[in-house]
Amino acid sequence: MLRLDRLVEPDRVHRTVYTDQAIFDREMANMWEKTWVYCGHESQLKKTGDYATVQIGRQPMIMVRGSDGRIRVLHNRCPHRGVQLCGNRQGNTGSTFVCSYHAWTFHLDGKVKGIPLSHGYDGTRMSPQNPDCSVKAAARVDSYRGFVFASLSATGPTLLEFLGEAKIAFDDMCDRSPQGEVEIVPICHRVMQHSNWKFFMENQLDALHPSVTHQSTGVAAGRVERKLREQGEQPPLYYHYLSTFASSFEQWDSVQTVNFPRGHGILKGYMGLRPDDPDTKEYVAALYRAYGEMRAEEYLGRSIHHVLIYPYLSVQSPLQQLRVLRPLAPNKTLSEIWHFRLKGVSQAIYRRALWYFNLVNSPATMINADDLENWTKGQWGLESDGGDWVSFHRNHGGDTREGGVTFSNNGTSEAVMRSQFEAWTQYMREETP
Ligand code: FES
Ligand SMILES: [Fe+2]
Numbered sequence: 001m002l003r004l005d006r007l008v009e010p011d012r013v014h015r016t017v018y019t020d021q022a023i024f025d026r027e028m029a030n031m032w033e034k035t036w037v038y039c040g041h042e043s044q045l046k047k048t049g050d051y052a053t054v055q056i057g058r059q060p061m062i063m064v065r066g067s068d069g070r071i072r073v074l075h076n077r078c079p080h081r082g083v084q085l086c087g088n089r090q091g092n093t094g095s096t097f098v099c100s101y102h103a104w105t106f107h108l109d110g111k112v113k114g115i116p117l118s119h120g121y122d123g124t125r126m127s128p129q130n131p132d133c134s135v136k137a138a139a140r141v142d143s144y145r146g147f148v149f150a151s152l153s154a155t156g157p158t159l160l161e162f163l164g165e166a167k168i169a170f171d172d173m174c175d176r177s178p179q180g181e182v183e184i185v186p187i188c189h190r191v192m193q194h195s196n197w198k199f200f201m202e203n204q205l206d207a208l209h210p211s212v213t214h215q216s217t218g219v220a221a222g223r224v225e226r227k228l229r230e231q232g233e234q235p236p237l238y239y240h241y242l243s244t245f246a247s248s249f250e251q252w253d254s255v256q257t258v259n260f261p262r263g264h265g266i267l268k269g270y271m272g273l274r275p276d277d278p279d280t281k282e283y284v285a286a287l288y289r290a291y292g293e294m295r296a297e298e299y300l301g302r303s304i305h306h307v308l309i310y311p312y313l314s315v316q317s318p319l320q321q322l323r324v325l326r327p328l329a330p331n332k333t334l335s336e337i338w339h340f341r342l343k344g345v346s347q348a349i350y351r352r353a354l355w356y357f358n359l360v361n362s363p364a365t366m367i368n369a370d371d372l373e374n375w376t377k378g379q380w381g382l383e384s385d386g387g388d389w390v391s392f393h394r395n396h397g398g399d400t401r402e403g404g405v406t407f408s409n410n411g412t413s414e415a416v417m418r419s420q421f422e423a424w425t426q427y428m429r430e431e432t433p
Helices: 021-032 159-175 197-204 215-230 237-246 249-253 278-291 293-300 347-361 366-383 415-429
Strands: 012-014 036-041 050-056 059-065 071-075 090-092 112-114 140-144 147-151 182-184 189-193 257-259 265-267 306-309 313-316 321-329 332-342 389-391 400-402 405-408
Touching: 021 321, 021 415, 036 050, 036 059, 036 140, 036 159, 036 182, 059 147, 071 140, 071 147, 140 159, 147 159, 159 265, 159 306, 159 313, 189 197, 189 366, 197 306, 197 313, 197 321, 197 332, 197 366, 197 415, 215 237, 215 366, 237 347, 257 415, 265 415, 278 293, 278 347, 321 347, 332 347, 347 366, 405 415
Parallel strands: none
Antiparallel strands: 012 389, 036 147, 050 059, 050 090, 059 071, 140 147, 182 332, 189 332, 257 265, 257 405, 265 306, 306 313, 313 321, 321 332, 400 405
Protein backbone atom coordinates (compact mmCIF):
# COMPACT_ATOMS: atom_id res chain seq x y z
CA MET A 1 0.00 0.00 0.00
CA LEU A 2 1.19 3.48 -0.88
CA ARG A 3 1.88 5.53 2.29
CA LEU A 4 1.35 9.02 0.91
CA ASP A 5 1.98 10.61 4.30
CA ARG A 6 5.48 9.15 4.18
CA LEU A 7 6.11 10.54 0.73
CA VAL A 8 4.71 14.06 0.88
CA GLU A 9 5.16 16.40 3.84
CA PRO A 10 4.12 20.06 3.79
CA ASP A 11 7.67 21.27 3.13
CA ARG A 12 9.43 18.32 1.50
CA VAL A 13 8.78 15.22 -0.60
CA HIS A 14 10.48 11.85 -0.76
CA ARG A 15 12.68 11.34 -3.81
CA THR A 16 10.85 8.16 -4.84
CA VAL A 17 7.89 10.19 -6.13
CA TYR A 18 10.21 11.03 -9.05
CA THR A 19 11.76 7.61 -9.53
CA ASP A 20 9.45 4.77 -8.52
CA GLN A 21 7.67 2.74 -11.22
CA ALA A 22 4.69 1.82 -9.01
CA ILE A 23 4.13 5.48 -8.15
CA PHE A 24 4.38 6.38 -11.83
CA ASP A 25 1.81 3.72 -12.73
CA ARG A 26 -0.56 5.08 -10.14
CA GLU A 27 -0.05 8.61 -11.50
CA MET A 28 -1.05 7.36 -14.94
CA ALA A 29 -4.14 5.58 -13.59
CA ASN A 30 -5.24 8.24 -11.10
CA MET A 31 -4.27 11.40 -12.92
CA TRP A 32 -3.86 11.12 -16.69
CA GLU A 33 -6.40 8.36 -17.24
CA LYS A 34 -9.04 10.06 -15.13
CA THR A 35 -8.74 13.76 -15.54
CA TRP A 36 -9.23 15.93 -18.63
CA VAL A 37 -6.22 15.67 -20.92
CA TYR A 38 -5.45 18.14 -23.68
CA CYS A 39 -5.64 16.38 -27.05
CA GLY A 40 -5.22 19.17 -29.56
CA HIS A 41 -6.86 22.12 -31.25
CA GLU A 42 -9.97 22.03 -33.44
CA SER A 43 -8.02 23.73 -36.25
CA GLN A 44 -5.83 20.62 -36.54
CA LEU A 45 -8.84 18.75 -37.88
CA LYS A 46 -10.37 20.85 -40.61
CA LYS A 47 -12.03 18.21 -42.78
CA THR A 48 -14.03 15.05 -42.19
CA GLY A 49 -11.61 12.20 -41.55
CA ASP A 50 -8.74 14.43 -40.38
CA TYR A 51 -7.13 12.82 -37.37
CA ALA A 52 -4.22 13.21 -34.97
CA THR A 53 -2.89 10.50 -32.69
CA VAL A 54 -2.41 11.43 -29.07
CA GLN A 55 -1.28 9.73 -25.88
CA ILE A 56 -3.51 9.90 -22.79
CA GLY A 57 -1.56 8.37 -19.93
CA ARG A 58 -0.68 4.90 -21.17
CA GLN A 59 -3.43 4.89 -23.80
CA PRO A 60 -2.76 5.58 -27.49
CA MET A 61 -5.76 7.49 -28.79
CA ILE A 62 -7.01 9.04 -32.03
CA MET A 63 -8.67 12.45 -32.18
CA VAL A 64 -10.80 12.53 -35.33
CA ARG A 65 -13.38 14.76 -37.03
CA GLY A 66 -16.50 12.82 -37.96
CA SER A 67 -18.81 13.21 -40.92
CA ASP A 68 -21.19 15.09 -38.61
CA GLY A 69 -18.42 17.63 -37.92
CA ARG A 70 -17.99 16.45 -34.33
CA ILE A 71 -14.58 15.71 -32.88
CA ARG A 72 -14.27 12.38 -31.10
CA VAL A 73 -11.43 10.69 -29.29
CA LEU A 74 -11.13 6.93 -29.81
CA HIS A 75 -8.78 4.25 -28.58
CA ASN A 76 -6.23 3.50 -31.27
CA ARG A 77 -7.00 -0.19 -31.16
CA CYS A 78 -8.86 -2.51 -33.46
CA PRO A 79 -11.53 -4.49 -31.57
CA HIS A 80 -10.65 -7.64 -33.54
CA ARG A 81 -7.14 -8.54 -32.42
CA GLY A 82 -5.87 -5.26 -31.08
CA VAL A 83 -3.82 -3.76 -33.91
CA GLN A 84 -3.44 0.03 -33.85
CA LEU A 85 -5.63 1.64 -36.48
CA CYS A 86 -3.57 4.76 -37.16
CA GLY A 87 0.20 4.58 -37.35
CA ASN A 88 0.88 8.20 -38.28
CA ARG A 89 0.85 11.24 -36.05
CA GLN A 90 -1.71 12.93 -38.24
CA GLY A 91 -3.48 12.52 -41.54
CA ASN A 92 -6.83 11.96 -43.19
CA THR A 93 -8.44 8.55 -43.02
CA GLY A 94 -11.23 9.30 -45.50
CA SER A 95 -14.70 8.23 -44.45
CA THR A 96 -13.59 5.13 -42.53
CA PHE A 97 -10.80 3.56 -40.55
CA VAL A 98 -9.54 0.38 -42.16
CA CYS A 99 -7.51 -2.01 -40.05
CA SER A 100 -4.31 -3.04 -41.79
CA TYR A 101 -4.48 -6.61 -40.47
CA HIS A 102 -7.81 -8.15 -41.58
CA ALA A 103 -9.64 -5.15 -43.04
CA TRP A 104 -12.33 -4.63 -40.46
CA THR A 105 -13.64 -1.14 -41.19
CA PHE A 106 -15.07 1.46 -38.84
CA HIS A 107 -17.09 4.65 -39.13
CA LEU A 108 -15.40 7.80 -37.86
CA ASP A 109 -17.37 7.55 -34.60
CA GLY A 110 -15.76 4.12 -34.03
CA LYS A 111 -18.81 2.00 -34.90
CA VAL A 112 -18.01 -1.10 -36.92
CA LYS A 113 -18.92 -0.71 -40.59
CA GLY A 114 -17.80 -3.91 -42.23
CA ILE A 115 -16.15 -7.23 -41.47
CA PRO A 116 -14.85 -9.42 -44.34
CA LEU A 117 -16.90 -12.63 -44.66
CA SER A 118 -18.87 -11.61 -41.62
CA HIS A 119 -20.99 -14.80 -41.75
CA GLY A 120 -17.94 -16.43 -40.18
CA TYR A 121 -19.22 -14.97 -36.94
CA ASP A 122 -22.71 -16.45 -37.27
CA GLY A 123 -23.63 -18.22 -34.09
CA THR A 124 -20.75 -16.70 -32.10
CA ARG A 125 -21.12 -14.00 -29.50
CA MET A 126 -19.14 -11.62 -31.74
CA SER A 127 -21.67 -10.03 -34.05
CA PRO A 128 -21.61 -6.55 -35.60
CA GLN A 129 -24.40 -5.59 -33.17
CA ASN A 130 -22.12 -6.32 -30.24
CA PRO A 131 -20.51 -3.07 -29.00
CA ASP A 132 -17.31 -5.08 -28.52
CA CYS A 133 -17.03 -5.02 -32.32
CA SER A 134 -16.63 -1.24 -32.35
CA VAL A 135 -13.70 0.94 -31.41
CA LYS A 136 -13.88 2.08 -27.81
CA ALA A 137 -14.32 5.83 -27.37
CA ALA A 138 -13.07 8.15 -24.63
CA ALA A 139 -15.81 8.54 -22.04
CA ARG A 140 -15.97 12.31 -22.46
CA VAL A 141 -14.76 14.87 -24.99
CA ASP A 142 -15.20 18.60 -24.63
CA SER A 143 -13.55 21.75 -25.84
CA TYR A 144 -12.98 25.24 -24.60
CA ARG A 145 -12.39 28.04 -27.13
CA GLY A 146 -11.21 25.50 -29.68
CA PHE A 147 -8.91 23.52 -27.36
CA VAL A 148 -10.02 19.88 -27.23
CA PHE A 149 -9.78 17.73 -24.12
CA ALA A 150 -10.82 14.15 -23.38
CA SER A 151 -11.39 12.25 -20.18
CA LEU A 152 -11.26 8.48 -19.98
CA SER A 153 -13.51 8.63 -16.93
CA ALA A 154 -17.27 9.01 -17.26
CA THR A 155 -17.43 10.69 -13.87
CA GLY A 156 -15.60 13.54 -12.22
CA PRO A 157 -15.54 17.29 -12.75
CA THR A 158 -16.63 18.85 -16.03
CA LEU A 159 -13.92 20.36 -18.21
CA LEU A 160 -14.70 23.84 -16.94
CA GLU A 161 -14.68 22.67 -13.33
CA PHE A 162 -11.34 20.99 -13.94
CA LEU A 163 -9.82 24.09 -15.55
CA GLY A 164 -11.22 26.44 -12.92
CA GLU A 165 -9.45 29.81 -12.93
CA ALA A 166 -6.77 28.37 -15.20
CA LYS A 167 -9.16 28.66 -18.16
CA ILE A 168 -7.75 32.18 -18.41
CA ALA A 169 -4.92 30.53 -20.37
CA PHE A 170 -7.25 30.04 -23.33
CA ASP A 171 -9.21 33.26 -22.84
CA ASP A 172 -6.00 35.26 -22.74
CA MET A 173 -4.69 33.58 -25.87
CA CYS A 174 -7.89 33.96 -27.91
CA ASP A 175 -8.85 37.44 -26.68
CA ARG A 176 -5.59 38.75 -28.15
CA SER A 177 -7.07 38.07 -31.59
CA PRO A 178 -9.55 40.61 -32.94
CA GLN A 179 -11.61 37.59 -34.05
CA GLY A 180 -11.40 35.95 -30.63
CA GLU A 181 -9.86 32.81 -32.10
CA VAL A 182 -6.52 31.18 -32.71
CA GLU A 183 -5.36 28.64 -35.24
CA ILE A 184 -2.72 26.04 -34.53
CA VAL A 185 0.53 26.08 -36.49
CA PRO A 186 0.48 22.40 -37.34
CA ILE A 187 4.11 21.66 -36.56
CA CYS A 188 5.45 20.97 -33.10
CA HIS A 189 8.82 20.49 -31.54
CA ARG A 190 8.93 17.16 -29.75
CA VAL A 191 11.48 16.80 -26.98
CA MET A 192 12.31 13.67 -25.03
CA GLN A 193 13.12 14.73 -21.48
CA HIS A 194 15.20 12.26 -19.50
CA SER A 195 13.53 13.24 -16.28
CA ASN A 196 10.31 12.85 -14.37
CA TRP A 197 7.43 15.00 -15.58
CA LYS A 198 7.32 16.88 -12.27
CA PHE A 199 10.64 18.58 -12.98
CA PHE A 200 9.06 20.38 -15.92
CA MET A 201 5.93 21.37 -14.02
CA GLU A 202 7.88 22.72 -11.06
CA ASN A 203 10.33 24.54 -13.28
CA GLN A 204 7.67 26.51 -15.16
CA LEU A 205 6.82 28.71 -12.17
CA ASP A 206 10.26 28.51 -10.56
CA ALA A 207 11.39 32.12 -10.65
CA LEU A 208 14.59 31.47 -8.75
CA HIS A 209 16.22 29.51 -11.54
CA PRO A 210 16.17 31.76 -14.65
CA SER A 211 18.89 34.19 -13.65
CA VAL A 212 21.14 31.23 -12.80
CA THR A 213 20.30 28.59 -15.40
CA HIS A 214 19.83 31.05 -18.25
CA GLN A 215 22.48 33.55 -17.20
CA SER A 216 24.83 32.97 -20.12
CA THR A 217 22.12 33.49 -22.73
CA GLY A 218 20.46 36.36 -20.89
CA VAL A 219 23.67 38.30 -20.30
CA ALA A 220 24.85 37.85 -23.89
CA ALA A 221 21.49 39.05 -25.27
CA GLY A 222 21.56 42.03 -22.89
CA ARG A 223 25.02 43.00 -24.17
CA VAL A 224 23.78 43.01 -27.76
CA GLU A 225 20.76 45.11 -26.78
CA ARG A 226 23.01 47.68 -25.11
CA LYS A 227 25.34 47.82 -28.07
CA LEU A 228 22.48 48.38 -30.49
CA ARG A 229 21.11 51.17 -28.31
CA GLU A 230 24.54 52.81 -28.16
CA GLN A 231 24.52 52.76 -31.94
CA GLY A 232 21.16 54.52 -31.88
CA GLU A 233 19.19 51.46 -32.95
CA GLN A 234 16.14 49.95 -31.30
CA PRO A 235 16.95 46.28 -30.48
CA PRO A 236 14.43 43.84 -31.92
CA LEU A 237 11.94 42.43 -29.40
CA TYR A 238 13.47 38.96 -29.56
CA TYR A 239 16.61 40.12 -27.73
CA HIS A 240 14.32 41.18 -24.89
CA TYR A 241 12.83 37.65 -24.75
CA LEU A 242 16.30 36.40 -23.89
CA SER A 243 17.79 39.26 -21.86
CA THR A 244 14.97 39.25 -19.27
CA PHE A 245 16.10 35.79 -18.16
CA ALA A 246 19.15 37.46 -16.64
CA SER A 247 17.11 39.80 -14.41
CA SER A 248 18.40 39.98 -10.83
CA PHE A 249 17.21 37.68 -8.04
CA GLU A 250 15.39 40.67 -6.53
CA GLN A 251 13.55 41.36 -9.78
CA TRP A 252 12.49 37.73 -10.06
CA ASP A 253 11.43 37.67 -6.43
CA SER A 254 9.05 40.56 -7.08
CA VAL A 255 7.10 38.61 -9.73
CA GLN A 256 3.96 37.15 -8.15
CA THR A 257 2.78 33.58 -8.46
CA VAL A 258 -0.83 32.57 -7.93
CA ASN A 259 -1.54 28.95 -7.04
CA PHE A 260 -5.02 27.58 -7.64
CA PRO A 261 -6.69 24.39 -6.43
CA ARG A 262 -5.90 21.24 -8.46
CA GLY A 263 -2.26 22.38 -8.77
CA HIS A 264 -2.88 24.95 -11.52
CA GLY A 265 -1.00 28.25 -11.30
CA ILE A 266 0.05 31.51 -12.89
CA LEU A 267 3.42 33.19 -13.08
CA LYS A 268 2.54 36.83 -13.61
CA GLY A 269 3.92 38.91 -16.43
CA TYR A 270 7.47 40.18 -16.34
CA MET A 271 8.28 40.94 -19.97
CA GLY A 272 7.40 44.13 -21.79
CA LEU A 273 5.58 42.87 -24.86
CA ARG A 274 4.09 46.09 -26.16
CA PRO A 275 6.70 48.01 -28.12
CA ASP A 276 5.85 51.33 -29.67
CA ASP A 277 6.18 50.49 -33.36
CA PRO A 278 3.82 50.72 -36.36
CA ASP A 279 3.00 46.97 -36.33
CA THR A 280 1.95 47.09 -32.69
CA LYS A 281 -0.05 50.27 -33.23
CA GLU A 282 -1.94 48.68 -36.12
CA TYR A 283 -2.59 45.58 -34.02
CA VAL A 284 -3.86 47.56 -31.02
CA ALA A 285 -6.12 49.59 -33.32
CA ALA A 286 -7.62 46.34 -34.66
CA LEU A 287 -8.32 45.19 -31.10
CA TYR A 288 -9.93 48.54 -30.26
CA ARG A 289 -12.17 48.18 -33.31
CA ALA A 290 -13.14 44.64 -32.31
CA TYR A 291 -13.69 45.10 -28.59
CA GLY A 292 -13.73 48.81 -27.81
CA GLU A 293 -10.85 50.52 -26.02
CA MET A 294 -11.70 49.44 -22.49
CA ARG A 295 -11.99 45.74 -23.15
CA ALA A 296 -9.03 45.71 -25.52
CA GLU A 297 -6.85 47.37 -22.89
CA GLU A 298 -8.08 44.87 -20.31
CA TYR A 299 -7.04 42.02 -22.62
CA LEU A 300 -3.68 43.54 -23.44
CA GLY A 301 -2.99 44.46 -19.83
CA ARG A 302 -3.41 41.03 -18.24
CA SER A 303 -0.40 40.18 -16.13
CA ILE A 304 0.41 36.66 -17.23
CA HIS A 305 3.59 34.97 -18.32
CA HIS A 306 2.71 31.29 -17.91
CA VAL A 307 -0.49 29.54 -16.94
CA LEU A 308 0.09 26.05 -15.68
CA ILE A 309 -2.66 23.46 -15.94
CA TYR A 310 -1.62 20.66 -13.65
CA PRO A 311 -0.34 18.05 -14.21
CA TYR A 312 0.71 18.38 -17.84
CA LEU A 313 0.19 21.72 -19.56
CA SER A 314 2.05 25.02 -19.70
CA VAL A 315 0.46 27.83 -21.69
CA GLN A 316 2.25 31.09 -22.43
CA SER A 317 -0.84 32.87 -23.62
CA PRO A 318 0.65 36.33 -24.40
CA LEU A 319 2.96 34.64 -26.91
CA GLN A 320 0.55 31.86 -27.98
CA GLN A 321 2.76 28.98 -26.88
CA LEU A 322 1.55 25.70 -25.44
CA ARG A 323 3.64 22.86 -24.08
CA VAL A 324 2.06 19.54 -23.20
CA LEU A 325 3.65 16.63 -21.36
CA ARG A 326 3.15 12.98 -22.23
CA PRO A 327 4.96 11.04 -19.47
CA LEU A 328 6.35 7.70 -20.64
CA ALA A 329 8.28 6.39 -17.62
CA PRO A 330 9.42 7.71 -14.24
CA ASN A 331 12.55 9.10 -15.94
CA LYS A 332 11.20 9.75 -19.43
CA THR A 333 8.78 12.47 -20.52
CA LEU A 334 7.82 13.51 -24.01
CA SER A 335 6.99 17.18 -24.39
CA GLU A 336 5.17 18.61 -27.37
CA ILE A 337 5.74 22.30 -28.02
CA TRP A 338 3.09 24.06 -30.11
CA HIS A 339 2.35 27.63 -31.06
CA PHE A 340 -0.70 29.38 -32.49
CA ARG A 341 -1.61 32.21 -34.83
CA LEU A 342 -3.96 34.90 -33.63
CA LYS A 343 -6.65 35.07 -36.29
CA GLY A 344 -6.96 38.42 -38.05
CA VAL A 345 -3.51 39.82 -37.21
CA SER A 346 -0.58 40.71 -39.45
CA GLN A 347 2.35 38.47 -40.23
CA ALA A 348 4.58 40.84 -38.22
CA ILE A 349 2.60 40.09 -35.05
CA TYR A 350 2.57 36.35 -35.77
CA ARG A 351 6.35 36.44 -36.17
CA ARG A 352 6.66 37.42 -32.48
CA ALA A 353 5.11 34.09 -31.49
CA LEU A 354 7.34 32.28 -33.97
CA TRP A 355 10.46 33.99 -32.55
CA TYR A 356 9.56 32.87 -29.04
CA PHE A 357 8.79 29.35 -30.25
CA ASN A 358 12.20 29.08 -31.87
CA LEU A 359 14.33 31.18 -29.51
CA VAL A 360 13.06 30.03 -26.13
CA ASN A 361 10.96 26.88 -26.42
CA SER A 362 12.69 25.02 -29.24
CA PRO A 363 15.07 22.21 -28.22
CA ALA A 364 17.71 23.99 -30.31
CA THR A 365 17.87 27.08 -28.09
CA MET A 366 20.20 27.57 -25.16
CA ILE A 367 17.19 28.34 -22.94
CA ASN A 368 15.35 25.03 -23.27
CA ALA A 369 18.63 23.11 -23.51
CA ASP A 370 19.85 24.53 -20.20
CA ASP A 371 16.58 23.59 -18.49
CA LEU A 372 16.72 20.08 -19.95
CA GLU A 373 20.23 19.60 -18.62
CA ASN A 374 19.15 20.61 -15.11
CA TRP A 375 16.23 18.20 -15.14
CA THR A 376 18.36 15.29 -16.34
CA LYS A 377 20.93 16.01 -13.65
CA GLY A 378 18.09 16.35 -11.15
CA GLN A 379 16.78 12.92 -12.09
CA TRP A 380 20.25 11.40 -11.68
CA GLY A 381 20.58 13.01 -8.26
CA LEU A 382 17.22 11.70 -7.09
CA GLU A 383 18.01 8.21 -8.34
CA SER A 384 21.16 8.23 -6.18
CA ASP A 385 21.50 7.45 -2.48
CA GLY A 386 22.85 10.92 -1.76
CA GLY A 387 19.74 11.91 0.19
CA ASP A 388 16.08 10.98 0.51
CA TRP A 389 14.28 14.32 0.50
CA VAL A 390 13.55 17.09 -1.97
CA SER A 391 13.32 20.46 -0.20
CA PHE A 392 10.45 22.86 -0.77
CA HIS A 393 11.09 24.94 2.34
CA ARG A 394 11.59 28.30 0.66
CA ASN A 395 9.11 30.83 2.14
CA HIS A 396 7.20 27.99 3.76
CA GLY A 397 4.73 29.52 6.19
CA GLY A 398 4.88 32.89 4.46
CA ASP A 399 2.15 32.47 1.88
CA THR A 400 -1.35 33.93 1.90
CA ARG A 401 -4.30 31.64 1.32
CA GLU A 402 -7.76 32.83 0.34
CA GLY A 403 -10.57 30.61 -0.90
CA GLY A 404 -8.22 27.78 -1.79
CA VAL A 405 -5.90 30.11 -3.72
CA THR A 406 -2.35 30.57 -2.47
CA PHE A 407 -0.66 33.86 -3.24
CA SER A 408 2.97 34.44 -2.75
CA ASN A 409 4.46 37.86 -2.88
CA ASN A 410 7.80 36.23 -3.26
CA GLY A 411 8.14 35.09 -6.84
CA THR A 412 10.88 32.72 -5.77
CA SER A 413 8.73 31.00 -3.13
CA GLU A 414 8.41 27.25 -3.41
CA ALA A 415 4.68 27.71 -2.74
CA VAL A 416 4.26 26.57 -6.35
CA MET A 417 5.70 23.12 -5.67
CA ARG A 418 3.90 22.79 -2.34
CA SER A 419 0.61 23.58 -4.08
CA GLN A 420 1.32 21.06 -6.84
CA PHE A 421 2.02 18.34 -4.30
CA GLU A 422 -1.21 19.12 -2.47
CA ALA A 423 -3.04 18.39 -5.71
CA TRP A 424 -0.84 15.37 -6.39
CA THR A 425 -1.75 13.90 -3.01
CA GLN A 426 -5.46 14.38 -3.71
CA TYR A 427 -5.20 12.56 -7.02
CA MET A 428 -3.05 9.77 -5.64
CA ARG A 429 -5.23 9.18 -2.60
CA GLU A 430 -8.19 8.02 -4.65
CA GLU A 431 -8.44 4.26 -4.89
CA THR A 432 -8.34 2.95 -8.42
CA PRO A 433 -11.09 0.43 -9.19
S1 FES B 1 -6.73 -6.93 -35.94
FE1 FES B 1 -7.89 -5.45 -36.99
S2 FES B 1 -9.00 -6.53 -38.45
FE2 FES B 1 -7.90 -8.05 -37.39
FE1 LIG C 1 14.23 27.76 -17.43
